Amino acid sequence: MSRFFSHKYDALTPYTPGEQPSGRQYVKLNTNESPFPPSEKAREYALHHVRSMELYSDPEAAELTRAVADMCGVGEKNILLTNGSDEILNFAFMAFCDGEHPAVFPDITYGFYRVFAEVNSVPYREISRVSPSIARITSKAATS
Secondary structure, three states: OOOOOOHHHOOOOOOOOOOOOOOOOOOOHHHOOOOOOOOHHHHHHHHHHHHHOOOOOOOOOHHHHHHHHHHHOOOHHHOOOOOOHHHHHHHHHHHHOEOOEOEEEEOOOOOHHHHHHHHOOOOEEEEOOOOHHHHHHHHHHHHO
16 A cells, blocks of 8 residues: 555545446446446437537536426435435445444345544444344244
8 A cells, every 4th residue: 555545544444346247248236337327318418418528517416406406306406416325325324324323234135334434433233134033033043
């Protein structure tokens, strides 16, 4: 590591993504790929708007925020657009978790929760994917 990097992340366990097959023969749903091509309307919209790509986009995405709010029947203040689920999850860790409010998440779920907790210095607890009632049943069966 560089001597210029902050040491607060020295103990951070890097995120290890799941298996990512190479080649174009698979559609990786776990990385939000789609087996369906964009609609003709989406292609036309993209082609029309590619001409303005040299300009920086609206940082508040006001037009899209308005459209999503209208579609969902809520106010614009209830819409938060982000650069994917990782960004909104990180915002949630920053907003709702701290030393007094630890994070709790299942051990079988998205592996990046642990990374968000560690990056944000949030204590966390992973809970077993097996419910207490199932654990009691299986432990009784194992001792019989």
